[in-house]
Amino acid sequence: MKSAIVLIDIQNDYFEGGKNELHHSDKAAVHAKQALNFFRNAKMPVYHVQHVSGGEGATFFLPDTNGAEIHKSVTPLAEEKVFVKHAPNAFYNTGLSGELLSNGINHLVICGMMSHMCIDTTVRAAWDYGFSVTVLEDACTTMDLVLKNGAVIPAETVHNTFMASLNGTFAKVLQADDLCHGELQ
Template sequence: MTTKALIVVDIQNDYFSGGKWVLNDVNAAADNAARIIAAARNNGDTIIHIRHETLAPDAPFFVPGSNGSQLHPKAKNIPGELVIVKHYMNPYRETELLHALQSKGVECVTIVGNMSHMCIDAVTRASDDFGFKTTVIHDACATHDLEFNGVKVPSTQVHAAFMAALRFGYASVVSTEEFLG
């Protein structure tokens, strides 16, 4: 039995072309996530897919029951892989994620998915807080441009800032090639 788990976060249709909240470089990130998922399957690691559904009736995306809220084909679960539906940025909040990991004896988690500055940040910090040895595959995560106080922040800088912060104190942050090599 393996003590490793892969947490696949919010790789959902709304983030891709034709969706309601398209991320920059999401296809390349999802392709890398698919490679990580395939490796985890080959290793017999636990794989848990996280799917966000919003609770707000006027939600801009991830509307319950919509095609946009469904897992994208590049990272879809297969039978036997748990899918956890969450309603908050942190997938541990009010879900069975922690119990699912602990019940399988997981000690190390690897994280891929969306968005770097929101749910990836939240799950990484919480995973470390819960005592898991945590790794983030930086090129298997995506985000979008942000704006604050009239300053536009390109997605590459948003992503880099969050990966640097996570690497500083919460996780090992590596590329797909480094992880698979």
């Protein structure tokens, strides 16, 4: 098994003062950094995914803004590749799948933001590509969701629901500590 970590959309607009602040993004970033350091120290492949909004009416991750930049907690090193995406799926028109497959990577550790959107979509797509996936649930976060009738689903409930739905069929869901203490798959 050859593993790589994929950090998805850990960008400034999702943090305090950003244009789309998420629930406890700072805590998720601490755990993402922990996992990132684990991969760096083990000299295993690291990939970053950065969302840049291009659609009409976009309100965050706008091109050439500080909000679209990768957060300082997980700043890519010069040798780490960054894939820019314009859709929830980190594989869609990015070249990520080709990069991973050409390097013989068959297991992905995924973390980042938002659990209910880009993490969920990417994990399911990774499964379609035949990758084995581990999701670090404490290194991911999301936001409250509002139903058409105005009912609010709290971010914690949204996150836990998506982690539970991915666990088993599409991924193994762990915490960053589990990864760093030997439970790589």
